[in-house]
Amino acid sequence: MPITRLLIEDFITQSQGQPIFDVRSPAEYEHAHIPTAHSLPLFSNEERKVVGTAYKQESKQRAIKIGLEYFGPKMVKMVEEVEQVLGGVAVKEKKKEEAQKIFVYCWRGGMRSAGVAWLLDLYGFKVYTLVGGYKAYRNWVLKQFEKEYPISIIGGYTGSGKTETLHKLDSMKEAVLDLEGIASHKGSAFGNLGQSPQPKQEMFENLLAKKLYELTVLQAATHIWTEDESQRIGEVNIPIKFFSFLRTRHVYFMDIPFDARLDYITEQYGKFEKEKLINATIRIQKRLGGLETKTAVNCLLENDTKGAFAILLKYYDKFYNKSMHNQREQVELLIHKMEMQTVNPGENAEAIKRIHKNQAILSQASL
16 A cells, blocks of 8 residues: 655644654654654664765765665564554554554655655555654644743742642643643752653653643643743753743732741652752752851751751742743733632632633623
């Protein structure tokens, strides 16, 4: 059956819930890839280098011959790897006579994807390849950050339980964009504690674009909640165009007393090893100040975790105040403060949802 070449929009639409294979080298895949893709490298990292050198220094034909020498012995193994993946991939029920769909891409949609597509087509799969390859996908990713989205933001000083409130909204079937979840980091100097390794910047962007697409296209969400963030989350950055857009959105600011937040954050982070807490404190020494850093570290050494976090919380309150106003015009119109007495993500999520609904009704009535 013929191999079908798809432009990026059709590739993304038609590959939903279907197996996607990235035939680039392991190093290319590890750096970043389409989030749901499985690695099925045509060449190893060293083999790719050899083929590429032959292409540049000798000829296309010489590179193809070298590539075929590598490809031939791998054919059976590659087919078996695809079959193994299919055993664990959720696909739609098909008629017995309908061939399994397979989606394949390489860097530019050239010889590597064409070669693997030929093999899988020969074996009996219905194969689709991506015109322009991963490069076309990256262009699509970057375009997602130029769009406007129906987003509202949950704000609040450190220790307000913003992330947990966001998760409660998610459990209430509200559309949620969890930037910290995508980044595998909670945003502060302590944000990597208890988290899995962060994705590289490019992979973070791919994951973010995928989530935005799922929310707005697949789920057709008319409203999305996210958390107020600095542009930098650990080692990754929110794309500048998308971040600038977020700074224009309404913020539902949970104004919770200092002592309530201190109790909450002490409970959340006090469970981590003393050494990790000290190292995280030292990382912000330049901004925190030498004396405050020394005092906070001494508190931790003396097992006065709450005393240490009281110092840190005051610093983060000042930092958040500055960040909240940074790059935001008409702050008074964008930020809606809500006085809440306790850090209770469930109750606070209900309150935010209720206030937003009332505001939407009032806004609609004024039209």
